[in-house]
Amino acid sequence: MKGKNIILGITGGIAAYKAASIASALTKKGVNVQVIMTESATKIIPPLTLQVLSKNHVYVDTFDETNPNVVAHxxxxxxxxLVLIAPATANFIAKAAHGIADDMLSTILLxxxxxxxxxxxxxxxMYNHQTVQENIKLLKSRGVHIIEPVEGYLAEGYSGKGRFPEPDDIVQMVEEFFNNRNDFEGKKFLITAGATREPVDPVRFFTxxxxxxMGYALAEAAIKRGGEVILISGxxxxxxxxxxxLISVETAEEMYHAVMNNLSDADIIIKAAAVADYRPKTVYQEKFKKQEGPWIIEMERTxxxxxxxxxxxxxxQFFIGFSAETSDLIINAKRKLEKKNMDMIVANNVLTEGAGFEQDTNVITLITKSGKEISYPKLSKKELADRILSTVKSQLEGKER
Structure with missing residues (x-):
């Protein structure tokens, strides 16, 4: 990041004091940090603190013109x-989403x-409020990158999602942002995602x-980092x-053929789909009518x-698999990695809070072919997708196969 010019925007949330650590860390890495604060932010941390840490004049007022040769903003x-807004309050997010420019920071965004x-x-x-979520969604649609808040104890005594990430984590994400831009350019990804459906009759199926x-987050991350992606989705x-x-499939058999047809062209294969291990041996062409006694369905392997x-x-080719477990997580994942000749496996216990299916978060451990384990706490699946790809990149560069 040395020599990069980063605007650090600080808004009036209680976490504004943590921006001092961000400014200091970025400056130490050789970044030219230009701090811009909202008026509310100055009530929490004085501009002088940020000026000393960034070694630059701190702007608050749009009309604070220190150089007559240029218009400052x-x-x-x-x-x-890069522009980094940390922290971003609900009020500032709303202004940014709707193009309101009534101070130095919101004007610069335009x-x-x-x-x-x-x-x-x-x-x-506030974070879960429909208006805030709609504004965040609108910003994302315009290409704004969102570092999601984490769960934990909040200043006002609540506990939940809304806590500002640790400054070191934000600096690491910024560093990864610069390092990761187009780092998979020229690489072809084959990614599977979603669930398969195995029919019983015209109205019933196993899934x-x-x-x-998770698979869609990986596909999005790969695209953003310059990769070419074939997404085979249940x-x-x-x-x-x-x-x-996009190649849409329904059954495990359809997914198998789609993967095999596209396998040879892929540089990186990520099998994130949850594929049925068994299917009904008999598929009825008409609806099976209920009758007295049990209905026994014989299953066969897919x-x-x-x-x-x-x-x-x-x-x-680099092959990444997933291992969703309910017990003996590492043992089962390592056994699967070895048996199926994977280069890396993503293991998670679906019984862990915040992990598994039907959630926006996950708790994972990455295991490489050499046995190295990298564990992550509960993070959004989008953030984990970037972390997974960064590990793939380091594995490819280090050739730890």
């Missing part, structure tokens, strides 16, 4: 490599052409609880990320897609 915006990262921090009820959120209510080639990928992949 335009000049700062033109030279920015003038910058560089990427924007926001780190919301507020009361859990599982996968929503496809049934889901999600919209595919812009830029992916083709093990991961096992077949592991057999067929070549030495230049």
């Amino acid at each position: 335009i000049n700062i915006a033109d030279n920015a490599d 003038a910058v052409t560089s990427p924007i990262i926001m780190a919301p921090a507020m009361n859990v009820n 599982n609880r996968s929503t496809g959120k 049934k889901t209510n999600l919209n595919p990320p812009a830029g992916v080639k 083709t093990d897609i991961a096992l077949e990928v592991g057999k067929r992949k070549n030495e230049n």
